[in-house]
Amino acid sequence: MKRALVGDIGGTNARFALWENNRMHSVQVFATADYTSPEQAIGAYLQAQGLSKGDLGAVCLAVAGPVSGDEFRFTNNHWRLSRQAFCKALQIERLLLINDFTAMALGMTRLQPDERRTVCAGEPETGRPAVVIGPGTGLGVGTLLGLEDGRWMALPGEGGHVDLPVGSAREAQIREQIASETGHVSAETVLSGGGLLRLYQAICALDGQPATLQSPAAITDAALAGEPLALAVIEQFCRFLGRVAGNNVLTLGGRGGVYIVGGIIPRFAELFLRSGFADSFAEKGCMSGYFKNVPVWLVTAEFSGLLGAGVALQQAG
Incomplete structure (x- = not known):
């Protein structure tokens, strides 16, 4: 062959x-x-x-x-x-x-134990879908479902292009600031490489700060160095990602767990693990209890x- x-x-x-x-x-x-x-x-x-x-x-x-x-x-x-x-x-x-x-x-079915880090502890429910979501050049969203014969089904979709969810007055202001520049604001508009820069520029505009950083890498480096404004941008990025991931879990019944993939989050993994992602992920009012024991992993496999x-x-x- x-x-x-x-x-x-x-x-x-x-x-x-x-x-x-x-x-x-x-x-x-x-x-x-x-x-x-x-x-x-x-x-x-x-x-x-x-x-x-x-x-x-x-x-x-x-x-x-x-x-x-x-x-x-x-x-x-x-x-x-x-x-x-x-x-x-x-x-x-x-x-x-x-x-x-x-x-x-489908690649999640070949992960080794040392190729993922726990973000939210829990146990995946057998037979329930898992959500795979990852900011990179764009925002990808996929669904993984185990079949009875031992095979796997991956459901394609364009979930990165859903509307950006907001959960506070501050986030509404950020969304409106971005909308004034882009028109429609999808999740990918913010949760991507270009989106990180867009988010930084919006927060600078709202706070009356000069937007001196010119690339996603520069924002990440500044945050890792402890620069307060860049840290605030990374924190907001993680919170938006938590909202989008949580929405997908509710929509799909995704109690098989959530895999965070893509090239962006691993660059600031420790900041991500300490961020408000987990709070935003499960902040769903009367349905917040649904997220108890739903595991979330940060995938480090290349x-x-x-x-x-x-x-x-x-x-x-």
Whole structure:
């Protein structure tokens, strides 16, 4: 049987690996800005691995955005993909395209014990959905459900684009300040890399402070150094994430637990663990008791999306 390739393509980076005997190896990361198409990036990966077109039997790509039809247009980068043209260009027999958070959700089934940290203690209920949510270039939300035959179902969706929930007068002011610049304010408008900068600018405007920091990384670094305004921004970011995650648990009956993934939160993990996330997560009035014993984990595994793409290939047979 020919080896397969798995890929996890986000707005900023594309990660590729080989999948053989239901295991992943030879991971490499490519900047999407450096390549005109996924075919070109995969060609560079194959060359680096000493492989040629036609050496792959199948490819599974986890992609950011809704998947349907022959052509896929990536949500947060300039790439496009035609299934037919892709298979012809790389001489592959089968291409499986799945939503990136479908892959991320499936990747949770391969987590090792040392690849997650407890945010809220609890025990996942068997047979109940788990929520997978992660701020990165955008905000991804997925659902993981165990099936009776031991397989896993990941439900794709676009939950990052729900309206941003607010739980206080201050948060309402922040939302209105952002709305004056962007119009509609989705959860992703704030809970993403660009959203962190947007949140900082809104808080500066409300408090009459100069917005001197110019990037999400600069805000994170300032918070880690103890700068009060940056700390307040990170705290508010975590509280908004708690509200969105809690809403998903209520909507889905997600008592199987919540996995916090993505590239942003691990950069300030200790601040996150000490933040008001847990309070906002369960702050649901008469339904606050619903969250008792619902576990929340911060995932530290580096390539969960790639692993999930492999699981998708494995389950597809």
